[in-house]
Amino acid sequence: MAAPRSFSAAEVRDRCARGECLVRCRRRLYDLSAFVRLHPGGERLLRSRAGTDVSAALDGPPHRHSANARRWLEQYYVGELRDEQSCPKAEKPLDAAAPRLDPRCKPVDVGTDLVDWRKPLLWQVGYLGEKYDEWVHQPVDRPIRLFHSxxxxxxxxxxxxxxxxxxxxxxxxxxxxxxxxxxxxxxxxxxxxxxxxxxxxxxxxxxxxxxxxxxxxxxxxxxxxxxxxxxxxxxxxxxxxxxxxxxxxxxxxxxxxxxxxxxxxxxxxxxxxxxxxxxxxxxxxxxxxxxxxxxxxxxxxxxxxxxxxxxxxxxxxxxxxxxxxxxxxxxxxxxxxxxxxxxxxxxxxxxxxxxxxxxxxxx
Structure with missing residues (x-):
């Protein structure tokens, strides 16, 4: 597996200035640009947090994000923040003595997928058996193909x-x-x-x-x-x-x-x-x-x-x-x-x- 890409604070700041929506959870960076319009709390709320550490926001208020929401966030993971500085909008600079990962920002285990997304899913899901109910209620951001025809x-x-x-x-x-x-x-x-x-x-x-x-x-x-x-x-x-x-x-x-x-x-x-x-x-x-x-x-x-x-x-x-x-x-x-x-x-x-x-x- 390739090592995660490393981003400098300046690069994150420049991408935020160009209208992209990058947020961080301690040092983990996520590009939510494709998700801002779909965000339940509204696009304005999410864009207001571009360049900031959202670890506290994950626990609310106004909303405590579920395990599925955190798993969803992992789909937009793009890399790690390289230095100790954050974007200008961040609430406070990172403490050099702080641990690399806040407990709220640990990568959520998305698991090994149980189906082959390259093939139609309709004829595969029946074989999941007891795993189906948990699998189907773990949402993903990708299109589904049902049929061969x-x-x-x-x-x-x-x-x-x-x-x-x-x-x-x-x-x-x-x-x-x-x-x-x-x-x-x-x-x-x-x-x-x-x-x-x-x-x-x-x-x-x-x-x-x-x-x-x-x-x-x-x-x-x-x-x-x-x-x-x-x-x-x-x-x-x-x-x-x-x-x-x-x-x-x-x-x-x-x-x-x-x-x-x-x-x-x-x-x-x-x-x-x-x-x-x-x-x-x-x-x-x-x-x-x-x-x-x-x-x-x-x-x-x-x-x-x-x-x-x-x-x-x-x-x-x-x-x-x-x-x-x-x-x-x-x-x-x-x-x-x-x-x-x-x-x-x-x-x-x-x-x-x-x-x-x-x-x-x-x-």
Missing amino acids: DFIEALSKTAWYVVFLVWTPVVFYLSWLSYTALAQGDTRLFSSFTAEYSIPVHKHCFPFIFLLGMFLWSLLEYLIHRFVFHMKPPASNYYLITLHFLLHGQHHKSPFDSSRLVFPPVPASLVMAFFYGVLRLLLPEVLGLSVFVGGLCGYVVYDMMHYYLHYGSPKEGTYLYGLKAYHVKHHFEHQKSGFGITTRFWDHPFRTLIPEETFEKED
Whole structure:
């Protein structure tokens, strides 16, 4: 193995001045230039620490970084600081008598990778067995290839705007169809049970039915994320492990793979057809369609928001800023809680809310 590259303080200072984002943990240097836009705390916070020792910041406040976050940091390791001086922004010069490595800055063992990244991963992960659950929840910053076939591989990837372009016209069309059908005045609730006590459904009820559909989608979003996407496949079952990785494990392994953050339209349409069929069995046709279109709109909002929570930079203190930090905690530390994406609402009654961090005040 080649020896790590050595950097002088002047070289680090010059690279910081050119807009690069190098930080250090005692003498270990990391180039976070490619990560600043994705940082959960915002790009401005990370750039303000360019050239500084971030060892104290790793333990917080404002946030105590998890073992996965420290492992993630190691991916950007570029070398060692050569002399005893630091960049001008550093809090204080290094003490010559200090140990070379602070306990908070010891290299995190990233381990020997259990798969061959040069080959499609989908057919490999099932062989990980008992090691799969730990492996899949140790995120990496690299793209994932699932299939051997270039054609099938292309179908498994989706740009975020495809979801918006495909489903938004469908939402508008079905909304118009539902509203005009209700405007005819012949839709009644409970008419299949009793004509005498059935309730007429006026066209002005459509917005409320639409919102009901969005509300029901938020519950469905939570349930699917928690009980389907986060099922723990038996270690002895190759096929269930493979299915889990295809559905959601790939996203946890590579959370910033931009081509795999939204659901491809073809499989999405099959899932939607199933839920539409269920609504048709439970409700009159027009009511079922009205609830369905609200749920479809909720799904579009969900996919767009999910992409934004990974790649957006919301303003500090806003709802989306808190939601982004919440979702990143789910990925890096709390994989068994924090299942809400568009809202934390359902995490409250189901008791899966990610706990708030507390820090003791120093004397």
